[in-house]
Structures are given as C-alpha cells and as structure tokens.
Amino acid sequence: MAIMRLGRVEVRCPNWEKSIDYYKRVIGLIETAREEDRVYLKAWDEHDHHSVILKKADSAGLEHLAFKCEFSSDLDLYEQKLNNYGIDTERVPAGTRIAEGEAVRFTLPTGQIVELYNQVEVVGNGLALVNPDPWPDGLLGMHPTRLDHLLISGEDVDGAIKIFTDIFGFHVSEQLVAGEKNDQTIAKWLFKTNTAHDIAIIKGPQNKLHHFAFWLDEWVELRNAADIMAKNDVMIDAGPTRHGVTRGTTIYFFDPSGNRNEVFCGGYITYPDSPTITWTEDTIGKAVFYFERELNERFITVVS
Amino acid sequence: MAIMRLGRVEVRCPNWEKSIDYYKRVIGLIETAREEDRVYLKAWDEHDHHSVILKKADSAGLEHLAFKCEFSSDLDLYEQKLNNYGIDTERVPAGTRIAEGEAVRFTLPTGQIVELYNQVEVVGNGLALVNPDPWPDGLLGMHPTRLDHLLISGEDVDGAIKIFTDIFGFHVSEQLVAGEKNDQTIAKWLFKTNTAHDIAIIKGPQNKLHHFAFWLDEWVELRNAADIMAKNDVMIDAGPTRHGVTRGTTIYFFDPSGNRNEVFCGGYITYPDSPTITWTEDTIGKAVFYFERELNERFITVVS
C-alpha cells in the first residue's frame, strides 16, 4: 500500500488557446486527448496517459492534484484511513475524465482537492520496450521528462502536512520556520519518492497554487529553457538560480493564464531516514534563492 | 517494512596501502574509522557512518553487501520470510564491525553474502542541519555523493532475482535475455528506490563482483573523473560512455586491488509500475555501451 508519485495536476486556464500552445510548443508536453474544455498532456518520459490537464476556466488556479497509488486496493485502504481521521471522501467514477479509472477524492485543510487513483491508461514514453534508444526524436521546447512536484498554500499548513505524514507516510525533507523558538511552520517540503520533494505546503492564501514543477535532468537544460522563455516572451519570475532548500536548481515563470510553472533540476536523494533540514526565517532569502539571497515581492505575493 | 537502499559493500583489497590512498584521495571518500584490517569510508553526502569497507585480504572480491532497512523490526520480518522461503539466516551481532548494529545475514544462490540491517551510527554529511550550504568545502578527487549500486555474477541468476522480487519487493527495470524465445536470463537490473537500479545480477562465475558504482550528478563530472583517473594512472576499462540499459552515463575502471569501480550518472526515474525493458542478446553491445555498440573482452571476463 503506497502512493507512488504525484500523478497529475489539473490547472485552470482562462487564456485558453495561448495556454494550450504554450504547454505543447514552449514547455514541450505531448497532447494525448482533448475535450471541449480540457486538454490532456504528458511529459515525454511519462508512461501514463497524462500528468497535466488544462481546464478551460474563468480564472487561473488548481482544479485538483492527484497521486497514483501502487494497488487498486490502496483506494479502499486510504479511504478508510482518511475517514477514520475525520476527513470526508467521495468516489470519482471511472470515466469522469478521459483515460482515468476511479479515484478517491478529499479536500486538504489548506483547501486543495486531492485525488488518489491507481487506474489510468498507459500510453508509453515513445521508446521501444525492446532495445530502446535513450530519447525519442521530435521533442519540442523545454521537453521536461516528467511532472515533479507542486507547492500549494493555505492557512492550516500543519494540518495538511499531518495528513501527508500520518496517513500517506510522507517524510519532511526540509522546513522553514518562524517564531522565537523556531516552532511556527512557514513551509514544509515533503517526499514519498526518493526525490527531495513531491509536494510542499506554505502558509498563505487558502486553496491556492504557488507553482507546479517539471523535471529537467541537467543545469544546462535550464539555460536552454530560459532561452526558450526569452524567445517566446514567457515571463520569468526568478532564475536560473539555486534553491537553498533541496539544493535544486530552478527557473520560475508564468504560463499565459497566470499559473506559475517551474523547471527544476537536481537536489539530493532522500530516504525515510534522511534528516529534516531546517531554515530559519531570517535566512528565508537564501532558503528560496540561494544565489540572490533575497526574495522578490512577486514570488511571495502572486499565487493562482 | 522496507529495504531503503544499498547501504554498504565490503571489498577485499590485497594491494592494501595503495587501495586506501586511492579510495580516499582519488575517489574522494572520507575515512570515518580504521582497524588493523579494515578501513571504513563514506561518500560525502551520505549520513551514515560508512558505505564502503576496505578489507585487507589476499585476493580481490566482495566480502559482503548490505541493505539498510527502514525499521529495526524489519530484521525479524525479513528473517522469517527468508526462512519460510528455505534460506538459512544467521545474526551478526552488533559491534562485529565498527559503528554497526545487529544484522541478518544470508547467502544468495549466486554465492554472495548479504546482510540486512537498520542500526548504524549517523555521522552526517558535513553540512549543517540548519541553513546549510549546498556542498562542503575541501572535497577531494571525484567525490561522488553516494554509493549507488552493484553488479554481481553467479550461476543461478533467476534464483537470486526471485529473492529480491518475492521477498524484498524489488522490481525489474531491465533485462538482457538470450535463447530463441528470449526466455533465458543473461542479466537483470533491479530497483527498490526510484533509481534505475540498486543491484544487478548477471550470469557468470559464482560469487563474483563485477563492479560497484558511485553516483555523480552530471555528465561533466564524468569528464572530471576521467581526468583524475588519467592524472593518477587509474586504469579505465570503458567510458565515458552511455549505457543502453538505464540510459545512464558511465566510466568503468579498476581500483589498485583489481576490483572494478564505476562512476554512474543519470538514468530515468523508476516506480513500481515502470515497465520492464528488454534487451536481446544480439544487441548486447548497445545494451551495455550505447556509443561503442560492442563489448570489450575485458568487460565480459574480468570479475573479482
């Protein structure tokens, strides 16, 4: 019984046509299906049908995020655990969205809708399963290999984190704390895989998305991504730079609808016995932007 | 209950003084303890007391390999499972080697001694746990971040693999097969973490070590590692090149005692639902050395 990974995000896009073009041609995701108000996309090295769903909407933001579980039976088990914990759940029937099986849905104390699922159509990564080459031809734009993580905000950060650690077995890789005794949570970074974070939660406006991130393999791909942003008039929020938190390297930027994206690269490997690293509020600049050592106003205030 | 990672290898070193110098100054591991016939070493970004033990011996080879489990109670559980499976186990008392707690020991059908443990002294990675920098000063040589995986050989490959998949929950990321129906195993690559492999097993001489590998973060560090090998007269077996299997990039080379080392970088992320990739025997060159597309004789025949 286990969550395997952040499986998908569904993102609201008021600037509809431009956003579709952007995620396909500039980010370089691959379209796998389309409905009137949804476009289904995957990063090239993902095997599942989609990891990003664009949703036609009046305002930007996160429609839902979902974790893929190892077994079908995990849905029952997690549902029971959530209910025991006092959290209501509902079942999202198979076929509600294209290529997806049934899901268990609940709401985080920070306001975001989360789904747990196991069934989704597998379409492969474009490479043969026998004697494959290392990468396919014809990739576009930044072509990240996969969806990596997201950062969400809300009021009850500790409450949300407790669900991830107590029910889903996530661990805290890093935390940013405030207060004279450093005992007030500003943000925590959580991992279930061996990466530095699968999800992070920060104190802030309820039910908001700060950013979701795609994985790039190397620092040099960040330069390439930044070139592509400049060539395509994509607004860069910060970077290329390094995070103090996770040690990863990064660029933050905005999609045409106003959702913040990140391309993220690097960071250390984690295990259940990895120590939690703490950043104190006075070092918040370095924690977030290690090179600049100060936050920009936009980074703190703009969420979608 | 879970194995977290390949925790350590103990390697026999007939060329004793030169091997110690090599692992410390050329590879860039950090010595944490020493006995008359053992030197304990860790890669810089590992938190545990050691991941490599050099053992003074008359011939090269693998003394034992060990996996770190998440919980102390895992030792009892795995011991029971192994015994039920018909595999004898013994307990290695705490303190048998420096900084180590109790371990469960058994022998693979391919001949290697494996230990399972949970307790080991934690010494940290040289960085603060509060507001750390991304890397410490004063690193030497290639300074890999950590031990990554190993490749062992033996006669009953399928038998050994079955233990990893059935008892320990490993998955097969890739396999190299022979025979008209591609149903004979030459080698399989197994993962428990989200990396492309934690251990691999190849048909060959019983109870032998083909190589153990250290992790480097980037392709450019392989060039640096190769420079360091050339400057220090380290014999390179192959590389820098890419593997077909795992897509990782690599250099194989020998320690002064004749044990093959690897520096490995890259490869895709794995999950329990990752498909198994198959390489057929006619493509073995590309499977192992994607650029050269042929094996060198030494790579196939030399083990320790």
Place this chain on the structure above:
Amino acid sequence: MAIMRLGRVEVRCPNWEKSIDYYKRVIGLIETAREEDRVYLKAWDEHDHHSVILKKADSAGLEHLAFKCEFSSDLDLYEQKLNNYGIDTERVPAGTRIAEGEAVRFTLPTGQIVELYNQVEVVGNGLALVNPDPWPDGLLGMHPTRLDHLLISGEDVDGAIKIFTDIFGFHVSEQLVAGEKNDQTIAKWLFKTNTAHDIAIIKGPQNKLHHFAFWLDEWVELRNAADIMAKNDVMIDAGPTRHGVTRGTTIYFFDPSGNRNEVFCGGYITYPDSPTITWTEDTIGKAVFYFERELNERFITVVS
C-alpha cells in the same frame, strides 16, 4: 604589428586586506608578487607574470588597463600612430612595476589610462611544457582561466572607439544605439582577438570602470561560481544569465572594494569579416540580460 590581448588591469582597492583575500581565495587568482601597496595576481592558465594588479587606494576604480603587443617594436609604431593622431604619449620605464618592461602610456577620450607593452616576465601556467596534464591540482575558488575583457564608461564614446578601430585595428562586434535614426552610440563592443569582445565602451560617467571580466569555460562553472559567491557573502549584481550582446553567459558581482567583476563564458567566435550586430535602445533589457529582459537600476548606475 598587433595587439595580442588585454594583458592587465590595475584596480584600486580601499578595502585592502579583504580584497586581497577575495581575489586569491574566492576568485582563485594566484599571487605572484607583492609590494607595500600592490599585489600582483594571475589567472591559472595565463603564462605572464600577472594580469590583475590590486592597488591600495582610498577609492575603488581603474588605475590603468594595458594591452600586450606582439613585438617590442610595436611600441614605437603605435606611439607614432597615436602622436600622428594627436594623442600625447609617455613612456613608462621598465621596472616601474614588478616584472614589467617598458610601456607606452596614453589617455583615452573617455578618461582611462591605457598602456601598451610587450615585455613582461613569463612564469608559466603551472603545467609542464612536455606531456602536460589538462589542469593543475590545488586551484581555489572560481579559478577562471584568464582575464577576458572590460567595460569602461566615459563621455566621448565614439572618440574612444575610433582609436581602437583606426589605430589598433579592433573591430566592432556589437553596438547599442539610440536616437530616432539609431545613430547615437550608447555602447560598442570591440574585438581584436577571435572572442566576442576584448573591450567595450559605454556612454556614462567619465573615466569610470563598469566591470572587468574573467573567463570560465562552461555554463556549469557559472553555477559553481555563484555557489562560491553565496558561500562567501559576495554580492551578486545579476546572473547567472545570458547576454543578448555576445550571447555569452554571465554573473556580475562586486569585489569587497566595490569594483564590479564578471565571470563570462561562451559567446561566438569573431573574425575581421564578422558582421556588426546592432541593438536598439528599446531592446536594451534583452541586449544586456537576455533572460530577464530588463536592467536593474544598480547595473546602470554603479561604476567605480
């Protein structure tokens, strides 16, 4: 008869002890000589005795810059040409500074003192001249390979540029222009070697230094340099980013005395027949910082 390269800069350092430590340990230059009020430094891959002289002083700024000529006789020839052009010259006797031969000295219309020289002691780059390794051990900090270029400001930019093109045979690789007809020079980038620029001149305060730059071979070394800046509390002005002008990648930062430094990497190769690239004033942000597409106030106003 030819200028071979920007041979040295002499920089005033009010923050004397900290600046010496910074250039040696953080930048990673090598000290080759010291007087009471001067420290002589070289980048590791330079063969001449020094390329940077730190001068104890009450305020930051550029004491002089100097070009190395191919032949001793070039001094006479250039002196004649300068005098014919109406520019006064004087001879700086050999031995005025350590390891230096005679120089011809004159003042640019933008106010900076320039010297031309051929003689300087050669100390080598730390590698053997027979069967050398590609790099020496023991380098510190960012360890750039060499001094690359500098950017100076003054009022009569066109007058200064004319001297470089007409007398010294420099070519203009790029220019930033203003005015309705794009006929007013804001800045020009000039090359004599095959690099994208050896010197650049920008309209601004008379006799000021905007920055001088060290060469790094690869984008990944910029990340390393930024890490070192953060670890050593060096103030970063901008970057890591890319320039529109020259396509080079860059970080700007300040020495402890307030002189702006750059580490620069990349850019195209130039030849005498390379076309001049023009940037218009409305695109000045992209010209200077291609990723951000806007200048920071500090970058425009702070000179030393």
Place this chain on the structure above:
Amino acid sequence: MAIMRLGRVEVRCPNWEKSIDYYKRVIGLIETAREEDRVYLKAWDEHDHHSVILKKADSAGLEHLAFKCEFSSDLDLYEQKLNNYGIDTERVPAGTRIAEGEAVRFTLPTGQIVELYNQVEVVGNGLALVNPDPWPDGLLGMHPTRLDHLLISGEDVDGAIKIFTDIFGFHVSEQLVAGEKNDQTIAKWLFKTNTAHDIAIIKGPQNKLHHFAFWLDEWVELRNAADIMAKNDVMIDAGPTRHGVTRGTTIYFFDPSGNRNEVFCGGYITYPDSPTITWTEDTIGKAVFYFERELNERFITVVS
C-alpha cells in the same frame, strides 16, 4: 594581410546520396547550393555561403582545403611570397564553384591542394543583425556552429609546416616528436586564430586526410552527438574522450563515404606568444587520447 580562418574543405564522397543525407540530417549542416556533382553546405553559425563541399567521386579523400584572407589584396601578396619561396601557384577563376570569387591555388609538400581566397557570397547565420536571439530554431542533428580545423598527412611534414609558419604566420601550439633527441617531427598543430589549432599535419601517407573537425561549444553536446551517432548507426572511431594535445574534448567518427570527421570542443586560447607544448613519442597514447592513454590501430592507419 592575414589569413582569417580555415574557410572550407572539399571532400570526395563515393557513397553519394547517403553522404548528403548524413551531412545534412546527422551532422546538421545546412545546404546552400547544389550542382550535379557538388553539394554546398554551411554550419549554422557561419556567415559565408559554405564551408564544406561534398564532391561526388569514386573514392574518399580531400579535394582541396581553403583559407579565407582578410583582404582581396592578400591574394597577390601571398602569391608573391609563395612564388619567391619556390612554390608554384595558379589562379582559380571566380565562379569555378558556386558563390566563390577568385582563389590562389598551390600544392603543399605533403600533397594537399590549398586555396587562398577572400571573396565568397555571404548568406548570414539565420539570425537577425538587429536584436538577434542567441540561436535559430529548427536546427538538426549535432548542428555544430562551424568548421574548426583539419589534420592532414604526408611525407614532408617539416616542409609543409614551414610554409604555414614562414609565409602565413601560423604558430605551433603543440608538437609530437620522436628520436633520441626528440628532434624528429611526428606531428605539429598550428594556429592562426586564437584557437588551439586551425590545421595539423602528421607524418604519414602522402596527400591524405586524417580528419576534419566541427566545433561544439560544450562537453554535453558531445554526449548528444554520440547519441545521434548511435541512433543513426554512425561508426565511432574514438571518444567521447579528451585529447592531451590541445586539452580539447572529442569524438572521431566516419561519414558514409569513409572520411573521418571529428566533433571538437574546448582547448585553451592561443596567442602569438603562447609557448609550444611538446609530446614525446612514448606518451603518444596520452597525447591523442588522454583518458585511454593508448591509440587504437584504426586511428593510426585509416586515412582517406
């Protein structure tokens, strides 16, 4: 009066159609013109009409190599110098090949035909001359930025080198020597630009081409190039590896007609006062392949 660069090579291709496809789609050169028995190609960042001419022929090899001079008048001056030196020249009329002006032609003591020219049509590098982006979209394959250098063989190496140094003002960056007194030339590497070599000459079969090389900016592009070779069944001769000579990193491989190509990256900057580095015959392995420290038989014996 000066040679600016190696301007073009004309290469014989018996495997005609496959060679055209290879140079365009695999190497990633851009076709600018075609005749019945010639295809004209340029690397993307070159401004001139072509740098590589493929010539339909019965056997592989070098038809001619050519240097671009700064001024038209250089042709007269160099012709005079060559004649004074006892070397016959002839004039190749403008229009003999597409887009080319007049050239002066002569034969090296090592047998190769060399042309000197100034006039050639300029077609640009695909980027605007006003406010350009750093690279154009739509590049294919390895897409090197430019032709870099070539290595030719013949009997009278010293005679050929003397022409480059005495008449054309080239300098020797490195030399490989034999004999008890290290006074017999095996090979010399010559530069006129600030790169580590523009041409190299090695003792061997008369009038042969060992390889010609394209420039890549970074080590990571060599990995990409090797991937492309493997995906397209291009035979790799050696690499990715580093040269001892020039410190550059490299892959050698063969075009479908049997001409050896190289992608080359890095190496130090040179100036007229750069010291000459010497490699002794016992270190020839390290001189050529720094990582492997031994030559492969094919590399020594196969020329075209």
